Amino acid sequence: MFSDFKKILDSGYSYKKSLAREHVKQESVDLLREKIKNSKIVPKSLTDKQLLRFLTTYKHDINQVVVLIENYYNCKASVPELFQNRDIWSEEIQSALKNQYYIFLPITSDNKMLIFHSVKNSNPSTYDYDIATKVYMMLFEAYNYYYGPFTEAIVLFDLKASGIRFLFKPSVASMRNVAKFVEEAIPVHVQKGIIFNTMKAFDLIISICKQFVKTEMAEKFIFLNSDTDYDKFHQTQIPKSHLPKEFGGTLGTLDELQEKSVKQFMNLRNYFVLEEKQANFEFDDYIEKHPNEVRHFD
Secondary structure (H helix, E strand, O other), X not given: OHHHHHHHHHOOOOHHHHHHHOOOOHHHHHHHHHHHOOOOOOOOOXXXXXXXXXXXXXXXXXXXXHHHHHHHHXXXXXXXXXXXXXXXXXXXXXXXXHHEEXXXXXXXOOOOEEEEEEEOOOOHHHOOHHHHHHHHHHHXXXXXXXXXXXXXXXXXXXXXXXXXXXXXXXXXHHHHHHHHHHHHOOOOEXXXXXXXXXXXXXXXXXXHHOOOOOHHHHOOEEEOOOOOOHHHHHHHOOOHXXXXXXXXXXXXXXXXXXXXXXXXXXXXXXXXXXXXXXXXXXXXHHHHHOHHHHOOOO
């Protein structure tokens, strides 16, 4: 099964080009592998591409990368509702893709990931916070799969279709788990968060969320109401070329972009199924006998 997983990884972004783009040397990847070889938390079957995703986050502090990667796999094991059962064909994930937007936006001119998420169906009975978050985290992995790892990301959210009843969907425990993951374990720095179409009612949820995130993270978010001057926004934040039509952009409508993103998602069904087996250490024995298969030679 690992060979199948390796073929999927090999079919993604160019490893050599990403090393060059991120100014990372193979020696650093090898050093990270050496540093985590005795970890009881991190699978030994991680390939060079997977290690590069973490290494890119803290290029100049290998010890911080070790902490990050252990935090990541600890979260995957300890918060199963967010990081396990990630079969894209499952009924719950298909429902999320039908009722919410999960969209890959173009890489920014200064080399940042750009990801959009919002509620599509305004009926709160179609929304499950844990499942929506799980799919959202999968979106980050899918973006990395196609385009390679990035040091920073800009995340965009839209509250237009959300109502007051959505305030009561997430549990306190779930919000804490998500905040902990974003602050301590996600292998990219959230450089900025932009939330569109905020309303007075959402002051409450914003104040609640701030209890679970550090001040530094909270200060990265920009809140925009429905009267936003998009001409100014395009000049100072995100250009038209990187936004859906609903936000004054030139990329196409949310529905059109969602259709494209879902197709890209569906192509990775086997990736997510096999990655879960890897996270459960099911490939480690194989790698003990075939250590060179963790390499990429594109």
